[in-house]
Amino acid sequence: MTDLAMTGRPAKKPSVPAQLLRELLRDKPAALSTLFLLLLVFAAIFAPLVAPHDPATQALRARLDPPFWLEGGSWSHILGTDNLGRDVLSRIIYGARTSLTVGLCVVAIAGSFGVTIGLVAAYVGGRVDNFVMSWVDTQLSFPDLLLALTVLTVLGSSPVTVVVILSISGWMVYARMTRGIVKSTRNEGYVEAAELVGCSIPRIIFVHILPNLAAPLSTLLILEFARVILAEAALSFLGMGIQPPATSWGLDIAVGKDHIFGAWWLVTFPGAAIALTILSANLLAAWVRTTADPQEREKRFARSAAGRQMRERKVEA
Amino acid sequence: MSAPLLEIDDLVVSFTTRRGRIQAVRGVTLQVHPGETLGVVGESGSGKSVTMQAVMGVVDSPGAVESGDIRWRGKSLLASAVEAEDLRGRDIVMVFQDAMTSLDPLFPIGTQIGEVLARHRGLKGPAARARILELLELVGIPNAAARLNYLPHQFSGGMRQRIMIAMALAADPSLLVADEPTTALDVTIQAQIVDLLIELRDRLGLAIVLVTHDLGLVAELCDRVAVMYAGRIVEVADVWSLFAAPAHPYTAGLLRATPAIGDLPERLDTIEGSPPDPSDLPAGCAFRLRCPRADATCVVEPPMSHPDTGRSVLCWHPEPPPVTTRPETAHV
Amino acid sequence: MADFILRRLLHGVVVVFGVMTIVFFVTRIIGDPVQVMLPVEATEAQRDLLRGQLGLDRPILEQFLQFAGDTLTFNFGDSLWQRRPAMEIVLQRLPMTALLTAVGIGAAILLSIPLGIIAALRPDGIVDRTTVVASLAGLSMPQFWLGLLLIILFGVKLGWLPTSGARSPAHIVLPAITLALPSLARLAMVVRTAMIDELNRQYIKVVRAKGLKRIRVVGVHALRNASVPILTLSGWEIIGALAGNVVVVESIFAWPGLGLTVIQSIERQDLILLQAVVFTVAVMAVCINIALDIAHRAIDPRVSA
Numbered sequence: 001m002t003d004l005a006m007t008g009r010p011a012k013k014p015s016v017p018a019q020l021l022r023e024l025l026r027d028k029p030a031a032l033s034t035l036f037l038l039l040l041v042f043a044a045i046f047a048p049l050v051a052p053h054d055p056a057t058q059a060l061r062a063r064l065d066p067p068f069w070l071e072g073g074s075w076s077h078i079l080g081t082d083n084l085g086r087d088v089l090s091r092i093i094y095g096a097r098t099s100l101t102v103g104l105c106v107v108a109i110a111g112s113f114g115v116t117i118g119l120v121a122a123y124v125g126g127r128v129d130n131f132v133m134s135w136v137d138t139q140l141s142f143p144d145l146l147l148a149l150t151v152l153t154v155l156g157s158s159p160v161t162v163v164v165i166l167s168i169s170g171w172m173v174y175a176r177m178t179r180g181i182v183k184s185t186r187n188e189g190y191v192e193a194a195e196l197v198g199c200s201i202p203r204i205i206f207v208h209i210l211p212n213l214a215a216p217l218s219t220l221l222i223l224e225f226a227r228v229i230l231a232e233a234a235l236s237f238l239g240m241g242i243q244p245p246a247t248s249w250g251l252d253i254a255v256g257k258d259h260i261f262g263a264w265w266l267v268t269f270p271g272a273a274i275a276l277t278i279l280s281a282n283l284l285a286a287w288v289r290t291t292a293d294p295q296e297r298e299k300r301f302a303r304s305a306a307g308r309q310m311r312e313r314k315v316e317a
Numbered sequence: 318m319s320a321p322l323l324e325i326d327d328l329v330v331s332f333t334t335r336r337g338r339i340q341a342v343r344g345v346t347l348q349v350h351p352g353e354t355l356g357v358v359g360e361s362g363s364g365k366s367v368t369m370q371a372v373m374g375v376v377d378s379p380g381a382v383e384s385g386d387i388r389w390r391g392k393s394l395l396a397s398a399v400e401a402e403d404l405r406g407r408d409i410v411m412v413f414q415d416a417m418t419s420l421d422p423l424f425p426i427g428t429q430i431g432e433v434l435a436r437h438r439g440l441k442g443p444a445a446r447a448r449i450l451e452l453l454e455l456v457g458i459p460n461a462a463a464r465l466n467y468l469p470h471q472f473s474g475g476m477r478q479r480i481m482i483a484m485a486l487a488a489d490p491s492l493l494v495a496d497e498p499t500t501a502l503d504v505t506i507q508a509q510i511v512d513l514l515i516e517l518r519d520r521l522g523l524a525i526v527l528v529t530h531d532l533g534l535v536a537e538l539c540d541r542v543a544v545m546y547a548g549r550i551v552e553v554a555d556v557w558s559l560f561a562a563p564a565h566p567y568t569a570g571l572l573r574a575t576p577a578i579g580d581l582p583e584r585l586d587t588i589e590g591s592p593p594d595p596s597d598l599p600a601g602c603a604f605r606l607r608c609p610r611a612d613a614t615c616v617v618e619p620p621m622s623h624p625d626t627g628r629s630v631l632c633w634h635p636e637p638p639p640v641t642t643r644p645e646t647a648h649v
Numbered sequence: 650m651a652d653f654i655l656r657r658l659l660h661g662v663v664v665v666f667g668v669m670t671i672v673f674f675v676t677r678i679i680g681d682p683v684q685v686m687l688p689v690e691a692t693e694a695q696r697d698l699l700r701g702q703l704g705l706d707r708p709i710l711e712q713f714l715q716f717a718g719d720t721l722t723f724n725f726g727d728s729l730w731q732r733r734p735a736m737e738i739v740l741q742r743l744p745m746t747a748l749l750t751a752v753g754i755g756a757a758i759l760l761s762i763p764l765g766i767i768a769a770l771r772p773d774g775i776v777d778r779t780t781v782v783a784s785l786a787g788l789s790m791p792q793f794w795l796g797l798l799l800i801i802l803f804g805v806k807l808g809w810l811p812t813s814g815a816r817s818p819a820h821i822v823l824p825a826i827t828l829a830l831p832s833l834a835r836l837a838m839v840v841r842t843a844m845i846d847e848l849n850r851q852y853i854k855v856v857r858a859k860g861l862k863r864i865r866v867v868g869v870h871a872l873r874n875a876s877v878p879i880l881t882l883s884g885w886e887i888i889g890a891l892a893g894n895v896v897v898v899e900s901i902f903a904w905p906g907l908g909l910t911v912i913q914s915i916e917r918q919d920l921i922l923l924q925a926v927v928f929t930v931a932v933m934a935v936c937i938n939i940a941l942d943i944a945h946r947a948i949d950p951r952v953s954a
Contacts, residue, residue, distance in 0.1 A: 138664050142934050145893030146911065147668065150923055151675050153915050154685055230791055234897055237793045238912065250791075257797060257901070264801045271794030279789035373858040378772070378849075406860030413858075418851040421870050423949060433859050470951060484859070 023291055030287035033280035040277060044096040051090035052078070055247050059085030064263045080265045082255060088265060092273050095249040098242055099229045099277065102163055106228045107221055109167040114174025115217070119205065121175065122182035133179070136172040144169035145234070152240045162241050166228050177220060178213060185212045215292035219285050226281035233274050249274050320390070321348035322492050322524055323372065323409070328385035330364070330371050339596045341367045341380065343548035349492060354518060354525040356535035356556070358571070359545035360592055365528050366414075368545075369494050373411045374401055407437040410485035414497040416478035420469035427465030430484045437488040452483040456513060475506035482513065486521070493517075496528040511537065532575045536560060544568045547593055547603035554628040564624055564635040566608045602632070610634045650946075657942055661935030666717075668931040672924055673716050677709065685918050686729055720928060728922040730914065735925035738910065743929065745815060746906030749899070750890045752821055753828030758883050761833050765840025765879075766867065772845055780837055787834030792894060796827035796901040813903040824902040828894060832886040839882045843875035850874075876948050884941040888934045 025031050043050045065081040066072050067088075079088040121132040148165045155161050182205075185191055191208050199208075235241030236250030237257075244251065249270040256266025330342035342364040349355050359365045370376045372387055372394070387394045389409065394401040413419045420429060430449045434440040440448055446465070453461035456479040469477060478498060485493055495514065499507035515538060518525055527538055535542055535556065542559045544552040544567065552565040563569040573586040590607035593599060599606055605615035614633045621629050676682050682703065683696050700706050703726075704715055719725060725735045768777040803823060804812035811820045847853065848871050856870050891907075899908030907926055914922040946952050 138660075138667060141664060141938055142668055142888075142892065142931060145896060146927055146930055147671065149896065149911060149915060150672060150927055153918070153920070153923065154676050154682070155679060226789075233791050234793060237791075238897065238900065238915075240915065250793075253791075253794060253797065260797060260800055261805055264805070267794065267797045267801065271791060271797070274794065275786075275790045278791075279785065282785060282789055370854075375854045375857045402860050402862070404860070405858060411855075411858045413851065413855055415851055419855045421852045421856065421874070422951065423873050424870075432856075432861060432865075436859070436861055468950060481855070 020291070024287065027287050027291075029283045033283040033287075036276060036280045037284065040096050041100065043093050044100050047093050047097055051087075051093040052076070053087035053090040055086060055091045055094040056245055057086060061085065064259065064266075066263070067265050079269050080263070082252070082263075082266050083259055088252075088269055091247050091252055092249065092270055094247045095252060095270060095273065096277075098159070098246065098248040099232060099274070102159065102166070102232045102242075103225045103228045105163045106166045106170060107225050109163070110170040110224070111174050111217075111221055113167070114171035115178045115213075117171065118175040118178025119182060122179040122186070123201070123205075129179070132175065136176055139169075139172050140176075145231070148231075148235065149238070149240055152235070157235070157240050157243060159242060159246070162232060162235060166231055170224060170228065173220060173224065174217075177216060181213050181216065182209055185209050215288070218292065219289040222281050222285040222288065226278045226285075229274065229277060229281075319351055321350050322390060323347075323349040323526075324386075324388040324391075325368065325372070326386045326388065328368065328371060328387060329383040330367050330376060330380055331383045332377075332380040334379060334596075337596060340383070341548055341595060342371065344385065345545070345548075345550055347543055347550060347553070349524055349526055351491065352522050352524055353541060354527060354539045356539035356542040357526060357528045357545060358530060358532060358535055358542060360530060362592060362595065363545040364548040365545045366496055369411065369496055369526065369528055372409065372494065373405055374398075375411075403437070406433055407488040408490055409492045409494065410488075410490040411494040411496065412478070412481050412485050412498050415501045416474050416481055416498075417501060419481055420477060422469055425466040425468055426472070426480050430480070430487055433484055433487040448487070449483075452487055453480070455486065455517070456480070456483040458483070473506075474502050475509060478502060478506075478510055479513065482510075482517070486517070489521075490523070492524045492526065494526045494528070497530070498527075499531075499534070500529075514538065532571065544571070547598060548595065549603065549631060550629075551604065551631045552629065558625070558628055562636070564628060564630040565604075565632050566610050566634070566636060567604050569636050570607075610636075653946075654939065654943065657939045661939060664935050665928070665931045666720075669716075669720050669924075669928060672927055673713060676920055676924070677705070677712060677716075682920050686920060723928075725925040725928070726921050728914070728919055728925075730917040730919040730922060735922045738922060739907065739925045739929050742905065742907050742910050745904065746891065746895050746899070746908060749821065749824055749828060749895060749904055749906055750887060753825040753898075754832055754883075754887050754890050756825065757829040757832040757836055757886065760829075761836035761840050762879070764833075765837045766844055766872070768837070768841045769844030769848060770867070777841070780841060784834040784838045787830050788838075790831070792827060792831055793897045793901055795830060796823070796898060799823050799827060800901070815904055820902075820904075824898050824904050827901070828890055828898045831894075832890070836879070836882055836886065840875070840879050843878045844871060847871040847874045873948060877945060880941060880944055880948065884937050888937050891933055892930045 024034060059081065062077065062081050062085040063083055065074065065077050065085075067080045068075050068078050070080075077087050077089070079092070081087055082091070117132060121129045144165075148169060151165055152161060186209070191204060194204050194208050232241055232248070233250030233253070236248040237254045239254060242248035242251055252270040253267050256263065256268075256270070259266055325345055325347040328342055328345045329340060331338050331340045341362075345364070345368050347355075347357075347368075357365045357368070367376060367380065371382050374394070376382070382395060389401075389404055392400070394404065420426065427446070427449055430452060431441075431445050434445045434448055438448075449465065450461050453464075458464065458476060458479055464471075469480075472480065482498075493514075498514070499510050502510065511534065514525065514527075517523060525538070527535065529535060539556050541553065541555050543550050544559075544565065546567050552559070552563070552568045554564070559568065560572065563572050567588070570586070570588040574588060588607055593603055593606070601616040601618050602608070602611070605611040608615070612634070617633075619631055619633045621631050622635065623629055624635055683699050683705065687696060687699060697706075704712060707715075723736050727733055728735045728738055731738060764776075764780055768774075768780040771777055800812045800823065803810045810822050811817065812823060814820055844867075848867070853866060853871060856866050861870075895904075895906060895908035896911050897908070898904065899906050900912045903909065907930070911923065911926055914920075914926070
């Protein structure tokens with residue numbers, strides 16, 4: 001028997017970042033999403049330089065000014081002003097700070113906690129594993145918005161409580177995923193081999209197991225980042241999240257709601273900022289999933305049955 | 318010879334992919350006569366399974382019949398989807414490669430066989446039940462009555478393949494297409510399934526198309542053999558002539574690469590090179606880059622030639638028959 | 650089967666108990682309910698009085714036992730806001746939320762199944778691409794923003810539909826759409842993916858080769874195999890609506906259900922009423938989960954082994 005499957009593909013290997021960049025540019029939606037997110041991060045970091053006005057400066061004469069293209073609007077307030085005469089665009093730019101900060105903090109806390117718990121559960125196994133997993137299942141079986149609202153009512157809301165609560169309600173997905181992947185890779189031949197030759201547990205975890213986690217984990221992090229931003233916005237909208245004088249997209253929409261009959265722009269623009277951020281994150285996550293995960297990539301490729309038929313290149317006779 | 322049951326006429330099946338259109342089957346012509354057993358051999362990707370899937374109307378989704386015709390007792394299957402649907406599962410049936418995944422996991426096996434009876438024979442209730450039991454007994458499922466409501470996962474692979482065969486036979490077909498029916502099974506079970514196929518053929522007068530890459534199986538079961546390479550039939554011959562004197566260099570290579578029982582050479586011959594990329598086939602004969610007999614002529618597509626009766630070869634330079642001393646010339 | 654239901658029920662009791670313990674822990678130990686419930690200018694005497702009424706002056710363990718007993722008997726005490734049993738208010742508001750959820754999520758489920766199936770029948774076809782793009786858009790919009798945009802469009806600009814309250818059947822249209830759209834987006838994606846997975850499986854090819862009608866191949870064989878994830882997500886969407894999304898939707902449209910009750914009790918710092926709502930929703934979530942497990946077994950007989 002001859003296995004000649006190797007000859008078909010020439011081996012080319014440009015550097016990994018360059019290759020990734022090229023693939024990203026090929027996927028237009030994902031490339032645009034990345035660009036948007038980068039701009040957003042930039043605007044958030046350099047908000048004082050980027051924003052045309054101070055987000056808190058009130059101008060009683062310029063209350064509820066419409067965006068510049070409508071009658072009564074002006075170039076000084078491109079997206080109009082709110083009921084206190086504050087510049088909508090500047091508030092959106094500062095609001096990005098809140099959303100991104102809360103999103104990153106929660107993802108970092110919940111992610112590291114969840115991954116650790118998942119690793120421990122997978123490695124210790126037995127009772128610990130059972131306990132952790134039934135805890136995860138239990139917490140997952142009851143959605144958290146209602147509990148979060150209750151807790152925030154009692155504790156009072158602040159950025160810190162919001163981050164803590166969203167972290168507590170978000171770590172389970174990481175734990176479950178990590179455990180699943182670690183458990184399945186532990187059974188792979190190469191990990192068993194590494195254990196047999198006496199590699200230390202940390203070495204096995206960091207060198208042999210965690211790389212398998214990279215692709216699904218980055219996808220999950222991006223998706224969770226989106227989910228957290230939505231949750232923060234919803235809490236702030238209901239008045240239980242970020243409190244004035246701080247700015248937040250959800251908070252601004254709540255203000256706009258009271259003026260919905262006259263000033264539609266107060267609701268529309270901050271909401272569009274949220275929607276675009278979430279959409280970008282979703283598109284980017286989809287791209288990461290298909291690109292970084294060889295299996296998904298294979299799946300994408302194998303979508304054409306022809307590809308599948310043709311790749312079975314074994315001389316079987 | 319009697320009128321053929323199935324005629325495949327210059328069939329082309331192509332897959333539209335983002336790299337362009339790829340032809341998996343490139344003009345296959347083939348007949349199956351009542352009661353005969355035809356072997357179709359070739360490597361994976363040679364188009365043998367796709368050809369049969371086209372007959373059954375189950376080509377994978379980006380693929381479609383591009384041109385050519387498939388006729389059942391003279392009537393085109395491609396002309397009317399509705400009529401073809403009535404024939405499939407009744408007159409022409411197929412047993413697939415992977416018995417483990419071929420049954421719907423959520424329905425009892427009795428129900429899955431009953432579906433065929435209800436669809437094609439209008440049988441329901443006790444009459445259907447009796448027929449199902451009869452079929453299961455025919456394929457050798459012990460204690461069938463008690464197992465009608467079992468789910469597929471409660472059976473072994475061999476048993477599942479028997480159930481697949483029972484399901485195929487439900488509506489009294491005239492032609493059974495068996496696509497590598499034994500590949501996924503243990504060796505001992507393989508022999509049982511082969512015996513079952515032989516028994517059923519003899520008992521029911523079935524015509525069988527056996528798609529396989531196992532030349533041993535072909536020798537055991539078949540009357541005639543068609544050899545496929547890169548989407549074309551390169552040689553058709555009756556089984557004795559083919560094994561005794563392969564005419565196409567590819568067939569000859571295949572035979573040299575197959576060990577004869579009791580005569581295991583120290584090293585098996587292999588065919589040099591790899592199958593061509595179907596999106597990038599060489600001009601002319603697709604086998605020429607791997608062919609020991611190729612020369613400049615082969616850049617031009619060879620025609621089907623007929624070096625002796627009952628044999629067709631797609632080659633400019635067929636291997637000479639071993640006994641006769643016929644000069645090595647092209648037969649146009 | 651009975652054994653299985655019993656086990657699930659037991660697990661459900663644990664979940665409800667867990668939720669209520671968290672509520673107890675947060676309200677009584679981390680926070681001070683009296684602080685929350687009374688206005689800042691309340692005198693120390695008023696505070697002590699309320700503390701006595703709520704039994705907060707007793708040892709914490711005793712309080713917990715009392716709380717657990719109250720929970721078991723569905724007795725959470727009188728709402729501070731309305732001065733009548735909290736459970737009574739909850740049961741009075743529940744039907745409106747049930748109606749909104751049934752209409753909204755029901756529509757989402759009923760629409761998503763044909764949509765997802767049609768998309769799956771021709772991957773990368775027009776219906777499929779439209780479904781994927783629309784779903785992505787639907788997933789990315791915050792629900793409350795979606796609701797407000799609908800108000801601006803249909804209430805303010807076009808003036809076609811009422812935007813607040815529940816006085817006529819027309820009042821349910823906008824809140825139901827707002828509740829339905831994100832669920833519809835998620836469900837359609839799952840139906841599509843599950844159906845594509847199933848339609849590519851070997852047994853489908855076999856079923857087609859049997860000459861069965863297409864409607865039976867897709868609607869019976871593929872759909873039943875795809876229905877476990879579809880069912881799971883449907884249940885999850887119902888729970889998600891009850892335990893969160895209705896709060897947002899009802900507060901936007903002033904729909905007088907449990908969600909609005911949550912907002913009102915938060916505004917009035919009525920922890921007792923809030924507890925009763927959380928408890929009710931937890932019980933409903935548990936019941937839905939059990940129903941899902943039972944349905945799962947009915948669809949896939951392999952599970953019951």
